[in-house]
Amino acid sequence: MFQHVRRLxxxxxxxxxxxxxxxxxxxxxALRPGAVILFQGDSITDGGRWREGDxxxxxxxxxxxxxxxxxxxxxxxERRLRFVNRGIGGNTVVDLERRWQTDVIDLKPDVLSIxxxxxxxxxxxxxxxxxxRRTYAALIxxxxxxxxxxxxxxxxxFLLPVGRYxxxxxxxxxxxxxxxxxxxxxxRRYRLPLVRYQAAFDRAMARAPASHWAWxxxxxxxxxxxxMAREWLATVERAR
Numbered sequence: 001m002f003q004h005v006r007r008l009x010x011x012x013x014x015x016x017x018x019x020x021x022x023x024x025x026x027x028x029x030a031l032r033p034g035a036v037i038l039f040q041g042d043s044i045t046d047g048g049r050w051r052e053g054d055x056x057x058x059x060x061x062x063x064x065x066x067x068x069x070x071x072x073x074x075x076x077x078e079r080r081l082r083f084v085n086r087g088i089g090g091n092t093v094v095d096l097e098r099r100w101q102t103d104v105i106d107l108k109p110d111v112l113s114i115x116x117x118x119x120x121x122x123x124x125x126x127x128x129x130x131x132x133r134r135t136y137a138a139l140i141x142x143x144x145x146x147x148x149x150x151x152x153x154x155x156x157x158f159l160l161p162v163g164r165y166x167x168x169x170x171x172x173x174x175x176x177x178x179x180x181x182x183x184x185x186x187x188r189r190y191r192l193p194l195v196r197y198q199a200a201f202d203r204a205m206a207r208a209p210a211s212h213w214a215w216x217x218x219x220x221x222x223x224x225x226x227x228m229a230r231e232w233l234a235t236v237e238r239a240r
Contacts (some may be wrong), residue, residue, distance in 0.1 A: 005198070017074060038084045038109035039065035040096065040151035041116045041155070045087025060085045063111070064228035071229070084109070092120045092127050093135045100139055112150055114142065114231070117179045118218055121172075129175075133182045140190055153236060154187050156180050158198040160210040165217035170175030177182045200231040221239075 017234065045158050047061025060066040060083060071085035084102040090094070093116050096103075097138060100152050116136075120127035127135070159176055168176075180198060186195035203214055204227055213224040220228060 001103070014098045025122060033078075033080050033112040034082060035079070036084060036109040037069070037113070038083045039087060039113045039115075040067075040104060041087040042091040042119050043087065043089030044118070045085060045115055046089045047085070047087065047225075049085050049087070062222075062225075063087075064225045064232060067225060067229035068232055071233075075091060082141055087115075090119055090123070091116065091199070092123060093117070093132055093139070094127055097135050100142065102230065104139075104143060104240065108147060109150055111153065111234045113153040113175075115154065115155030115157070115195075117183065121157070121175055121179055122218070129178050129182065129209060132179060133186070136182070136186055137189075139165075140186065140192075144190075151196065152190070153239075154183055155232075156183050156197045156199075157196045158201055159218050160201055160205070160214040162210045162214050162217040166210070170218075193235050195228075195232050197228060197231060198228055 003179050011144055032075040039049075043065060045063060045065055047063030049061030060069055063085075065083070065085050065087070073081060073083065086099075086107070088099075096114075096116055117132065140152060143152065157176070157179055158170075159168060165172070165220065182200060184194055186192070201210075201213055201224070208223075210217075213227060214220050
């Protein structure tokens with residue numbers, strides 16, 4: 001149990017900017033009781049969450065964000081950490097921009113995790129790569145200006161060769177790679193942790209077919225969400 005707690009403490013410590021953990025008993029001074037950890041994005045993050053009321057059985061949806069909140073919340077109950085999901089299905093980065101004040105800034109998160117990009121590429125009204133880069137960068141800068149102490153984690157958009165995307169055409173793969181490169185570029189520019197979901201899924205497909213991890217290429221299965229949660233925790237643990 002001690003090793004399990006240590007594994008969870010370290011990611012939270014690093015994401016708040018503290019390093020040099022000597023042992024699992026060290027206090028997380030920067031992660032104060034009641035800290036807000038916000039997940040933002042599209043349907044992958046949405047996970048079918050309930051919009052109305054405060055039903056704790058449905059408020060986080062059924063996805064990687066829920067799994068992260070469940071594991072950390074169970075092991076650190078004394079911190080009364082508050083996990084919030086504001087993902088909305090179908091959203092592009094432009095949609096996020098329209099609701100950024102109410103769904104991010106006004107919530108005053110201590111940790112903000114962003115995953116957006118696949119709808120920018122695949123929707124009926126795709127967002128051009130330059131606009132995707134410009135809008136995404138503006139959101140990061142706006143958030144830092146309003147919330148100087150916030151810790152931001154970026155997620156890489158991904159696509160698996162399942163359903164209508166089996167196989168993924170070279171043209172689509174190139175366009176996806178362009179968006180992934182943009183997110184990687186922003187992570188480098190702003191020195192933010194980058195969760196490389198595509199690489200994680202690519203490795204996982206050596207163990208089980210794509211359909212085990214995502215049912216339609218875009219939306220993960222429960223196994224896929226489990227993989228995402230593990231990758232998120234591992235990435236944050238390595239962050240400096």
